[in-house]
Amino acid sequence: MTEPILAARGLRKSFSIGSGWFAAPDQLHALNDVSFDLYPGETLAVVGESGCGKSTLARCLAGLTDLTAGSFAVAGADGRAFIRDDALRFHRAMQIVFQDPYASLNPRRTVRRSIADALRLHRMCKREEERARVTDLLLQVGLSADYLDRYPHELSGGQRQRVCIARALAVEPKILVCDEPVSALDVSIQAQIINLLKDIQRRRGIAYVFISHNLALVRQISDRIAVMYLGEIVEIGAAAAMQRTFLHPYSRALFAATPVIGSRQEDRMRVPLTGDVPSPLHPPSGCHFRTRCPFATARCSEEKPALREVSGRLVRCHFAEAMSAG
Amino acid sequence: MSALLQVEGLSVRFPTTRGDVAALEDFSFEMREGETVALVGESGSGKSTAALALSRLIPESTGRVISGRVMFEGRDLLALPVHDLREVRGRRIGMIFQDPMMALNPVFTIGWQLAEPLRQHFGLSQRAARDRAVELLGQVAIPAPEQRIDQYPHNLSGGMRQRVMIAMALACRPSLLIADEPTTALDVTVQAQVLSLIKTLKDELGTAVLLITHDLAVVWEIAQRVIVMYAGRKVEEGTAADVFDDPQHPYARELLRAAAFASGGDGRLPEIPGTVPSPFDMPPGCRFAPRCASAREICRAVLPPLKSSAPGHAAACVLVGSAVP
Numbered sequence: 001m002t003e004p005i006l007a008a009r010g011l012r013k014s015f016s017i018g019s020g021w022f023a024a025p026d027q028l029h030a031l032n033d034v035s036f037d038l039y040p041g042e043t044l045a046v047v048g049e050s051g052c053g054k055s056t057l058a059r060c061l062a063g064l065t066d067l068t069a070g071s072f073a074v075a076g077a078d079g080r081a082f083i084r085d086d087a088l089r090f091h092r093a094m095q096i097v098f099q100d101p102y103a104s105l106n107p108r109r110t111v112r113r114s115i116a117d118a119l120r121l122h123r124m125c126k127r128e129e130e131r132a133r134v135t136d137l138l139l140q141v142g143l144s145a146d147y148l149d150r151y152p153h154e155l156s157g158g159q160r161q162r163v164c165i166a167r168a169l170a171v172e173p174k175i176l177v178c179d180e181p182v183s184a185l186d187v188s189i190q191a192q193i194i195n196l197l198k199d200i201q202r203r204r205g206i207a208y209v210f211i212s213h214n215l216a217l218v219r220q221i222s223d224r225i226a227v228m229y230l231g232e233i234v235e236i237g238a239a240a241a242m243q244r245t246f247l248h249p250y251s252r253a254l255f256a257a258t259p260v261i262g263s264r265q266e267d268r269m270r271v272p273l274t275g276d277v278p279s280p281l282h283p284p285s286g287c288h289f290r291t292r293c294p295f296a297t298a299r300c301s302e303e304k305p306a307l308r309e310v311s312g313r314l315v316r317c318h319f320a321e322a323m324s325a326g
Numbered sequence: 327m328s329a330l331l332q333v334e335g336l337s338v339r340f341p342t343t344r345g346d347v348a349a350l351e352d353f354s355f356e357m358r359e360g361e362t363v364a365l366v367g368e369s370g371s372g373k374s375t376a377a378l379a380l381s382r383l384i385p386e387s388t389g390r391v392i393s394g395r396v397m398f399e400g401r402d403l404l405a406l407p408v409h410d411l412r413e414v415r416g417r418r419i420g421m422i423f424q425d426p427m428m429a430l431n432p433v434f435t436i437g438w439q440l441a442e443p444l445r446q447h448f449g450l451s452q453r454a455a456r457d458r459a460v461e462l463l464g465q466v467a468i469p470a471p472e473q474r475i476d477q478y479p480h481n482l483s484g485g486m487r488q489r490v491m492i493a494m495a496l497a498c499r500p501s502l503l504i505a506d507e508p509t510t511a512l513d514v515t516v517q518a519q520v521l522s523l524i525k526t527l528k529d530e531l532g533t534a535v536l537l538i539t540h541d542l543a544v545v546w547e548i549a550q551r552v553i554v555m556y557a558g559r560k561v562e563e564g565t566a567a568d569v570f571d572d573p574q575h576p577y578a579r580e581l582l583r584a585a586a587f588a589s590g591g592d593g594r595l596p597e598i599p600g601t602v603p604s605p606f607d608m609p610p611g612c613r614f615a616p617r618c619a620s621a622r623e624i625c626r627a628v629l630p631p632l633k634s635s636a637p638g639h640a641a642a643c644v645l646v647g648s649a650v651p
């Protein structure tokens with residue numbers, strides 16, 4: 001087995017919320033004991049609903065927010081120390097693409113300038129090569145040289161996202177964190193961007209952490225899937241195995257709730273999920289999912305299930321074996 | 327069954343500094359009582375403009391309905407005096423929008439907001455309106471409605487706010503509910519709850535639903551008839567079964583393939599090349615022609631009219647009815 005390019009161990013991130021003058025602030029645990037490995041050239045999808053911590057995970061990995069506890073290694077080097085000592089080199093290894101490409105491009109800079117800035121900051125090439133490099137990067141994301149001197153407002157959403165991807169690729173990263181990269185785009189454009197990302201991955205062997213709320217999409221495009229709920233990974237395993245069945249009741253419910261052309265909701269969800277995601281400020285005792293789980297027992301409120309191996313994947317449920325049996 | 331709503335030749339323009347944008351062109355359709363019709367399309371397709379225009383909600387300062395007729399329960403909404411229009415909106419036509427936080431007033435309790443239309447339209451007393459509001463909250467499956475009724479919108483979760491919106495929209499038992507992207511802002515597990523709620527209430531109350539969405543899977547879930555829009559025009563119309571099983575317009579066909587996210591053997595997703603044309607630079611012929619694999623010379627020159635392929639199923643494509651796909 002090759003060495004993982006990214007190894008995350010026990011990641012924790014808490015935010016202090018609403019301190020009064022006298023009251024101690026509440027702690028919001030956005031990430032709780034998140035561990036996983038990512039291998040070169042692989043796509044790991046992280047899925048979950050709003051508030052599950054998936055975007056916090058993206059920001060922590062990309063070095064945009066510091067962790068509260070835990071560690072992650074990028075190509076064997078400690079990520080947190082890496083950011084502290086040589087942030088530029090860290091960002092050359094790890095880049096991020098966000099959901100809203102309009103918000104992540106400077107509206108007053110041309111496409112050429114936005115991409116060239118990344119090249120210059122990281123001293124990726126000589127000044128005289130810059131123009132050729134930017135043109136080449138644009139070509140790689142499927143944009144012609146006509147776009148060099150355009151401003152973001154002159155581009156469509158899909159084109160803007162292509163520019164963001166080109167900029168991320170400028171520093172030749174080993175890992176690309178994609179935080180909902182296609183959620184803001186029209187369906188017909190989503191497929192274009194996904195196919196582009198897959199092509200780039202095949203050519204360059206970049207590993208992707210692909211954050212998404214769309215389970216139907218990630219089942220098609222990822223090698224492994226991690227499902228998150230209230231800051232924790234509840235199930236992680238090979239996407240191929242997850243085509244057939246999920247072992248955690250939440251993953252199962254999430255998939256069943258995803259509308260699919262050609263299958264009725266009532267048929268997919270024999271036991272519909274009730275209620276909303278609980279507040280992450282005061283998550284339920286024991287298993288976080290028990291308040292909405294159709295299979296919850298007394299044990300689920302008393303004893304917090306550990307992430308353990310069942311049928312070749314990791315599941316955080318006391319009854320994963322029973323789910324596995326059907 | 328008689329037609330509840332008849333829209334004929336509706337065209338809407340938005341004047342801008344770069345010239346007029348034709349957001350909706352020559353749009354016609356009909357809805358029967360109790361029917362669920364979905365307007366589906368991507369951004370810029372004109373679906374939301376259509377919904378706003380037919381309830382006369384486009385502010386006169388930003389856009390103009392330049393032609394068309396909207397017959398609803400025997401009256402032309404576009405010609406109705408404002409006073410009568412108010413009688414129709416809210417009472418006969420209920421509406422829900424994508425973002426319930428924007429549609430609810432943050433400084434009034436949800437009970438007050440729910441009771442207001444009941445007092446306005448039915449002249450109920452404070453007391454009676456409040457009792458009815460509690461009942462409505464129960465109907466949209468909000469737990470402990472007696473307590474919730476005195477809370478403010480910010481006290482509720484996104485899913486619950488959307489339920490309150492639905493309760494408000496249905497408070498006066500309208501004959502038509504316009505739902506503009508009602509579940510787009512919600513998480514999928516909550517979306518599933520809200521969709522099944524809309525389905526249940528529709529069956530109970532017999533309300534017709536005009537659903538505006540970009541999500542074909544949601545359309546498949548609840549619509550009886552589907553209208554596919556592209557770049558301000560209707561390109562296909564038919565029963566859900568017709569459109570999903572046998573789409574006639576190349577755009578509808580490609581969109582359905584893209585929406586399934588089903589990769590072929592090579593791991594690539596089916597995509598539609600190119601982008602939606604800019605409203606300032608519309609192609610002269612069929613608006614989908616620049617992206618269409620089957621486009622011919624004529625497609626780039628002449629706007630294709632709607633052609634019927636089967637009873638109740640029509641598409642605006644010259645290829646409809648011809649043997650070559």
